[in-house]
Amino acid sequence: MKITGFSLPAAAAAVLAVALVAASSYAQAPPPAQGPAGAPPAPGHFKMPNPTNLQVLPKDMTGDQVMEIMHGWEAQLGGECSTCHAADPTRKMPNGKPALNFADDSKKEKKIARLMLHMTMDINKNYVSTIENSGQPVKCGTCHRGHVTPEPFVPKPDHDDHDHDDHDHPPAAAAHPGTR
């Protein structure tokens, strides 16, 4: 199954993806085996083949550019490649583990990640960039904070107490009118 309905113009997607790459590369140390762009790969660095099934990221990205984004997602979600990518039962890695088929779309997490990428670019382009801001874009980690499923935000209990001391405590039902 393919997710359809992504109609972002390619040029806009390219600009945003570049912004995502730039943001992720200055926020974290580059992967150790990766040399500067265009330099011959460091010994032991497997050069990623160019992608064949990009639907949200610009289709002309090189394999190494895609890998840089993938390492960023892995860190921001606290996941692994296999969180989103399905195993290829026909191929094994030198260490005996099944190899992943990166172009395959069968895992639901991969489809969700495409939706999330689209959403994140939309938030930055149409919302965050329209306010005076610190220049910090919304990234996967803004919400995920190292968890594949974002943890619920629990306000500090002392703040809660403060509210209760200072104000009359409304009946529970009236305190959450939006939930009824």
Ligand code: HEC
């Ligand atoms: C949070 C989910 C997620 C994680 C984690 C993740 N990926 Fe991906 N990956 C995706 C999505 C989604 C795409 C497709 C993007 C698109 O359609 O524009 C993709 C695309 C790719 C592609 C391009 C495949 C092709 O031929 O089109 C490669 C290669 C890849 N990932 C490698 C990796 C590696 C290696 C890791 C671990 C370091 C990794 N990914 C971690 C979600 C993920």
Ligand code: HEC
């Ligand atoms: C605005 C906040 C926000 C941003 C930004 C965001 N996510 Fe999410 N993401 C969520 C929420 C909320 C869920 C659903 C959590 C749940 O099921 O409880 C979710 C779910 C997911 C899931 C499914 C997790 C699961 O439990 O199966 C994946 C995969 C994912 N996001 C990937 C990404 C990636 C990749 C990015 C960056 C391109 C991203 N998200 C950016 C809020 C966000």
